[in-house]
Amino acid sequence: MKKIISALFLAMLILPASGFAGIIFDNLNLNPDNKMLYSVTQKVPGIKPYSVLFSYILHDEASVGSSNIPDILTCYPEHISSLNNGKYMQVRNRYGTALYDFDKEKLTWVARSAIIPEKSFSLSPIITSPDGLWCVFMRKTGSSTGELVIQEVLSKKYVILDREASYSYTSLPVKWSPDSKNFLYQKGNSIYFCNPEKMFKGIQLEEKYRRIGTGKISNVQWCTNKTLAYVDQDIIYLIDERELSSLGIYSSFYNLGKVIGRLPEKFNPDSMEFKINSAVTQMVMVKNNNFVSYYNLNVSNSTDYVKLLNYKSYNDMFDGSYKFEILWPEFSKPVIWTDFIADSGKVSSSVYLFNDKNEIVKVLSIEDSTSNAAISSDGKYIAFSSGESAFIYSVNPWSRVAEIKGEKISSLCWKDSSNLCIGGDQTVRIYSVPLEKTSYLFLSQCKNATWDKTSKNIIAQTETGSDYFAYDEIKNVWNKTYSANPEKVHVQNEDYRIYKAKAKNVRYENGIYVRHLTDKVNTFALYREAAQKSSAKKKIALVFDLLDSADGVNSIIAVCEKYDIKPTFFVNGEFIRRYPRELKKLSASGAEVGSMFYSCTDLTVKNFEINEEYVRRGLARTEDEYFAVTGKELALLWHAPFYKSNKMIRDAGSEAGYSYVDFPIEDGSIDSKAGKTLESQIIPITVGIKSDSEKNEFYTKLELLINSLMDGDYEIVPVSGL
Structure with a gap:
């Protein structure tokens, strides 16, 4: 089975290079000046479907292309972040990147696709410095590799930090100091520090002299602007920022910094993460995403073991967890945010605090969280979304500050310490905590787009409201209007008629066609791609074989839910007996579950005789025990x-x-x-391999595999859908 996993990743390299996106055109409208409006909606796994409003001026027989680019009027906030100390908000989506200038109240596209992007195009993460002057991102170069890049936001100048970094859709190996003067990054199996100003001025030390030590990015953490902690094996070191340059030169000869404690076990960067408070007196350790330890650091005798403040295992409390974030505001105890798979089989989130007895208690459950948590720059507030509301909580003391209702939330970021940017399903707004006031910035989506009879401006409504918004062509934003006088929708004028028809390209559900009514009478496709024939979709199934461990099951469920994929799991009787809790969540998630016989034994060995009765009884026993645990029937599939x-x-x-x-x-x-994987239409993945190196590789690569398959013209289906 180990070779099958190797074949799996080789298969990622040999997939074709195009993709399907389920492109739908709608809301056609044409005015007397040959300006047309239309919307484009794409069904992309991993991204909530949303529509984008375009405008285009018809002339001659010109189709949309790199030399005839339509204007994008709405900007959906798949991801937003604050830049340049809150002067700008960066908005990213599948069409490109736009900047909103808060002073000018203007939205400008700084990079955008000339045509409709057909690939799955999942966004890679970006980490901006706390002051928003610098950003670090990954530029994909291969199926599982990329270039780690730092860029100056205003000048767009960049430096490549690592040309062979492991690519990820969820995280980057970078940590910024709170004052943005330095950052830490991982390259290979080493950790380095960097001063971005010195790097771009060309006066930074060579990289080999900026090495802190061996490990991964989880081995280090900034405690304050001037100090960082580094865990090596079981020893915790505190490093002063002023010592970095000189210590980096000698890091090959001795360990850096001052010893501030010893852990009771060796630190594993693949399964552990830690957080130390700014006073450097306490520490929280998370292990395997389900065990939390809270320690005192013995400052007077730094070589002593750290002192355990809580004496309780929290495995049951963190049942189903797969992702942790530790928040530690100044002068307070730590706050823990965790994502987990609930009994319903769906992704949920919770917030935990430590009480006066240092016992961890759940203070909040979020069942329908639609965005990541956002922490204010001063650490006083945490914001998140649930259902059709955004919530703001004060961290110390823990209390609700605000609930901003009205629509589903896609992304959140803090402009500064007291103003929250809310990227919603219909609008992008900003909420002022001191003023308790919400203001509109621009539209994410709209409906009923037309022209105003009086002003001739484009006006539109959102799906959730009856108010009209008027489009400002100069600033590329929408402002609420109270005097709308909408024109009726027209699809024909003196020169053209526009209509929708079935597309020949399977990536498109329909196409827009333009009928020229004067001079040369003819019809052409507004997007030529929609009228071009393409090959049919290919189907492939992700098959997870659960053997001797439940490690990774929760994260697999979460990733498959993110990409709206229904995988197929195969379980044996031993797994059912060992892990009934995980099995219930797996069954509730809606995944297809088949049988892998009762015992995990090679049935073809000659040591004992296998007959038909033995096989039937083994299948029947697995089926009965699965029903006894889940109350559901196994799919009648097995291997x-x-x-x-x-x-x-x-x-x-x-x-x-x-x-x-x-x-x-x-x-x-x-x-x-690898070839037969594609021929057989299934990709088998073993879960529960005892080799840590292979387990870590698999969990890191699952999203890469899914994106490679989607961009390789594959529709991922359960085995029963083949």
């Missing part, structure tokens, strides 16, 4: 452990009513396995 079978085994399963799911494992060549 023998390790995909090793013969005709008798497969026939016995067929007699029991099961369909056999096969995967070729006889060939020794990994190349041939």
Whole structure:
């Protein structure tokens, strides 16, 4: 099975390079000046479907292309962030990047696609410095690699920090100091520091002299502007920022900084993370996403073991968790935000605090969180979304400050310490905590776009309200208007008629066609791509074989929910017996679950005789025990452990009513396995491998695999959908 996983990642490299996006055109409107309005909606796994309003001036027989670019009138906030000390807000979506200038109240596209992006195009993360003057991002160069880049926001100048970084859609190996003067980054198996100003002026020390030590980005953490903590094995070091340059030169000869404590076990950067308060007196450690320890650092005798403040395992409390964030505002105890798989099988979030007895208590559950948590620049507030509201809570003491209602939230960011930018499903707003006031910035989506009879401006409504907004062509924003006089929708004028028709390209559900009514009478496609024939979609199934461990099950469920994918899991009787809790969540998630026999044994070995009765009984027992735990029936799909079978085994399963799911494992060549993965239409992934290195590689690469498949013209379906 280890070779099958290797074949899996090789398959990522040989996929074709195009993708499907489910593009839908709608809301056509045409005025007497040959200016047309239309919307484009795309069904992209991993991203909530949203529409974008375009305007385009028809002339001659010109289709949309790189030389004839339509204007984008709405800007959906898939991701927003504050730049340049709150002067700008950066808005990113699949069409490009725009900047909103708060002083000029103007939205400007700084980079955008000339045509409709057809690939899945999941956004990679960006980490901006706290002052918003610098940003670090990853530029994808291969299926699983990318260039780690730092860029100066205003000048757009950039420096490549690492040309062979492991690519991720969820995180970057970077941590900024609170004052933005320095940042830490991981390259290979080493950690380095960097001063961005010196780097862009060309006076920074060579990288080899800026090395802090061995490890990953989780081995380090900024405590204050001037100090950082570094964990090496079981020793915690405190490093002064002023010592970085000189200590970096000698880091190959001795460890950096001052020892401030010793851990009771060796630190594993792949399964642990830590946080130390700014006073450097306490520490929180999270292990395996379900065990939290709270420690005192012994300042008087720094070589002593850290002192445990809580004596309770919180495994039950963090049941189903797969992601932690530790927040530690000044002069208060830590706050823990966790994402987990609830009993419903859906992604949920919770907030935990430590009480006076240092016991961890849940203070909030968020069942329908639609954005990541956002922390204000001073650490006083935390904002998040749930349902159709954005919430702001004070961290110390913990209390609700505001609820901003009205629409689903896609993204949040703090402009500064007291103003929250809210990227909603319909509008982008800003909320002032001191004034308790919300203001509109621009529209995310709209409906009923037309022209105003009096002003001739474009006006539109949102899906959630009856108010009209008027479009400002100079500033590219929308302002609420109280005197709207909408024109009726027209699809024909003296020169043209526009209409929708079925597309020839399977990536498009329809196309816009333009009928020229004067001079040369003809019809052309507004987007030529929609009228071009393309090959049919190919289907492939992600198959997860659960063997001797439940590690990773929660994160797999979360990723599949994010991309709206229904995977197929195969379980054996031993897994059912060991992990009933995880099995219930798995069943509730809606995933397809088949049988992998009762015992995890190679049924083709000669040590003992296997007959048809044995196979049927093993399948029946697994089926009964699955029902006893979940109250649901297994799918009538199965495969023998390790995909090793013969005709008798497969026939016995067929007699029991099961369909056999096969995967070729006889060939020794990994190349041939990768090819057969695609031929067989399934990608088998073993969960619960004992080798830590392979487990870590798999969990890191799952989103990469999904995106590679989507961009390779594959529709990911359960096995029953093949």
